[in-house]
Amino acid sequence: MDELIQYAPDLGEGFLNNIKLSLIIAVFSLIVGTILAAMRVSPTPVLRAAGTAYVNVVRNTPLTLVLAFCYLGLSDTLGLIFSTEVPLTNSFWLAVLGMSAYTAAFVCEALRSGINTVPMGQAEAARAIGLTFSQSITLVIFPQAFRAVIAPLGSVLIAMIKNTTVVAAAGYTVDVAAKMRETFDTTGVSIPIFIGIVLSFLVLILPIGWYTGWLARRLAVAR
Amino acid sequence: MSTSVLFDAPGPRGRVRNHLITGISALALLAVLGWMVLKFNEKGQFDGKLWEPFTTETVWVDFILPGLVGTLTAAALGAVFALLFGAVFGIARLSDHRWIRIPAAWIVELFRAIPLLLLIFFIWFLSPDLFGGGDYALFAIVLGLTLYNGSVLAEVVRAGINSIPKGQSEAAYAVGLRKGGVMRLILLPQGLTVMMPAVVSQLVVLLKDTALGYFIVYVDLLNMGFKTLPSVYPGTKLVSAVVIGVIYIVMAMALSAFATWLEKRSRRSRKTTARPIEPPGAVAGLPSGRPAPDGAVV
16 A cells, blocks of 8 residues: 555656546547548548548557557657657657547547448438438438447547557656556555556546446437 | 438539549549658668568568467467456356356456556566566466456357347247256357357457557567567668568458458358347446447457
8 A cells, every 4th residue: 555655646647647648639539530430431432442441451450559650660760750859748749649540540430330320211311301411411410320429439438548558659658557567667566556547547437438328328319 | 322321322513523522532642642652762761671681581480470479379368268258257247146247247347447558567567476486478468368358258248148039038948948058058059140240359359459568578579570670670660560560450350351251141140030249349337239339449
């Protein structure tokens, strides 16, 4: 217990870094994921193929590899540098880049599967009563698709938060996993520290699961 | 795209517009690709000297193959134990006895919520204290993969068995089978057909997660490609990253394709009327049977 109290401020700082990363990555991956989903459902074959290729490649690559590639490949070799003075700022944005690119593929799949849950008859009915393209999209299809997307997006968000523990692969070594490792290196393994960190993740993750689950059930389209 | 829910079949003007967008987006994509090639070239990454090592036998025999063997060993062991763990805990969660059902539910929910890397670190640091000195890298990865993926698979097993129409077990009880017999002869054989695609998708996740061995210096593909190879052949970081990246993607895609094939097969299957279940989302506390997007477990 003493180790937990002694190292709590340091570990807490690491955990805050994970939260900070999660917030920024959530925004970027939602934006990129939406663009990718739009590409994958567009009537343009070239865009569809590009979106599909991106999603298939990224989804089948380990996140650790993506992050290490950003760090050692993009930054070290190709010279993509976000900050020349502070290495940690550089690796922070590299981690954001890699994780956003990775998570966006999953966001895209969640959004696309949401659109696919809307039955064809809904679109046909919308066209039949004379709604224009934008009307049928905004009044009929998206409201239904959005509801079907809440729970899957919640899963993607939770997985992303858990994945922020891997950012040390991008050189960002002040997140909670790297700090836990550092602490274990100095004091030896400590069960209270592990339980403390796990509990902080549970406190962060479980409410998101409950809330998105509750929201999805509440808004579910009765079919 | 007349089958799309979003777009009606285009008319003459729509077709012209679509062709225009196709042309513009093709140009834009080519520009992005060209820019990337230019960047690579600028830093001399197409230099034959950098790629040459990958045509020699030593690189493959001494570095890449041992790494691949390490990755596949961890994945195979992890898959076997995770399947066992998943089967046991999935069925335990369906038990009629509360003292089995509730602890099993707690364990499954807990291990699904712990970030896998933290779990692997913990096991890696804890093992020498418990079992004395030695190399616990493989042990930590396999146990971590087993606990996490096993818990996800337990949910797959539970959802699979729950998805079998109720009439099946009722009929089985009616003809005089007992609990064990209903499970063994009626529910599991049908459930297996239904859950196989989701199980294989989860094995793709497991294969990808073996890359976490990078952090605990386990001799796998990622460590070989990113640490060992560039130290022996300076300057090959990016090149070897591309090579091992391709190997990972090919392995995972082959497994994904297998999952898709299984799903199609299981949809046609006459063994059961239940539909194949979707791979579960990584959400703790959600009721089972909720359709999640394919591959929501990241």
